[in-house]
Amino acid sequence: MTAGFALPALEHIEAAAKLIYQVMPPTPQYNWPLLSQQAGAQIWVKHENHSPIGAFKIRGGLMYFDQLARQGSPPAGVVSATRGNHGQSIGFAARQHGIAATIVVPHGNSVEKNAAMRALGVTLVEHGEDFQAAREYAQQLADRDGLHMVPSFHAALVAGVATYSMELLRAVPDLDVLYVPIGLGSGICGAAAARRALGHRVEIVGIVSSAAPAYARSFASRTLQEAPVSTRIADGMACRQPEQAALNVILDEVSRIVEVSDKEVEAAMAMLLSCTHNVAEGAGAAGLAAILRDRDALVGKRVAFVLSGGNVDCGVLASILAQTHR
Numbered sequence: 001m002t003a004g005f006a007l008p009a010l011e012h013i014e015a016a017a018k019l020i021y022q023v024m025p026p027t028p029q030y031n032w033p034l035l036s037q038q039a040g041a042q043i044w045v046k047h048e049n050h051s052p053i054g055a056f057k058i059r060g061g062l063m064y065f066d067q068l069a070r071q072g073s074p075p076a077g078v079v080s081a082t083r084g085n086h087g088q089s090i091g092f093a094a095r096q097h098g099i100a101a102t103i104v105v106p107h108g109n110s111v112e113k114n115a116a117m118r119a120l121g122v123t124l125v126e127h128g129e130d131f132q133a134a135r136e137y138a139q140q141l142a143d144r145d146g147l148h149m150v151p152s153f154h155a156a157l158v159a160g161v162a163t164y165s166m167e168l169l170r171a172v173p174d175l176d177v178l179y180v181p182i183g184l185g186s187g188i189c190g191a192a193a194a195r196r197a198l199g200h201r202v203e204i205v206g207i208v209s210s211a212a213p214a215y216a217r218s219f220a221s222r223t224l225q226e227a228p229v230s231t232r233i234a235d236g237m238a239c240r241q242p243e244q245a246a247l248n249v250i251l252d253e254v255s256r257i258v259e260v261s262d263k264e265v266e267a268a269m270a271m272l273l274s275c276t277h278n279v280a281e282g283a284g285a286a287g288l289a290a291i292l293r294d295r296d297a298l299v300g301k302r303v304a305f306v307l308s309g310g311n312v313d314c315g316v317l318a319s320i321l322a323q324t325h326r
Helices: 010-020 033-039 057-070 085-096 111-119 131-145 155-171 186-198 214-221 244-253 262-276 282-293 314-324
Strands: 029-031 042-047 077-081 100-105 123-126 177-181 203-209 256-260 302-307
Touching: 010 057, 010 155, 010 186, 029 155, 033 042, 033 262, 033 282, 042 155, 057 085, 057 155, 077 085, 077 131, 085 100, 085 111, 100 111, 100 131, 111 123, 155 177, 155 186, 155 302, 177 186, 177 282, 186 203, 186 244, 203 214, 203 282, 214 244, 214 256, 256 262, 256 282, 262 282, 262 314, 282 302
Parallel strands: 042 302, 077 100, 100 123, 177 203, 177 302, 203 256
Antiparallel strands: 029 042
16 A cells, blocks of 8 residues: 555456456466576566557556446547557557547657557647656646546556566466566556565566666655656656656565666667567567666576567667667
């Protein structure tokens, strides 16, 4: 329990799973021998890139819109901000419920994530230079047009995304360490909820981009700290202003936070493609980048990371592969 926010209990996570499995099956977790050989430990990958939108966020969106529908008359429209995967989740779930969705993205956002959101029927608005500016503008649109503002962090979102950690921890009950990327915090809070609900002993480690260190600085100081964002590749972790409720959970439940550079993330993206033939976006490869940094301390351990999404622009991936395979 944290101030103003309670982690979902097992019955709530299992209820979320029943809802989600009506739309998609549990995603796989695989121990890849070549990846384990490269990292020097037994590495398990939770493949959230195998969801219908190529990212874990769909789980939270399905749960949030189900809860919204149960509250009575649905809103005429919803609005939210994203760097891509949260917006796809909203677009997917809103379309299921026949609700119009407006999504605000910052200028320079992923071309292919934008296209994926439009394909789901959302009205896409470009505003601001980073996620925080887009989020503030989305709230302005909500106030101006009477739209329901879908937050990027909410109890229903956490309950939904906790299902992937529940799947992983049940499948690998002797797991020692779990690495989870931090965007605004739903994924890592969901991991903490699943661990507590199952009574698992796994250590949870958070990962942020060294070019978006707000959560790492907040964790170190134990107070909310904003920090500028300059990452070129890890848009899923491009957080300038942390969420206080998420930070409270992280302070209680997470052992440490590892910062990884864009160069380390790019190398991990290339390694994942080479060793597993899976495409990872920057945030999706961040866990592997952190494991490679920690490899000396992980020898002989069973370690997992969340490949949280695979939605990277083809041109960006081609450039990374060209640089890392010279």
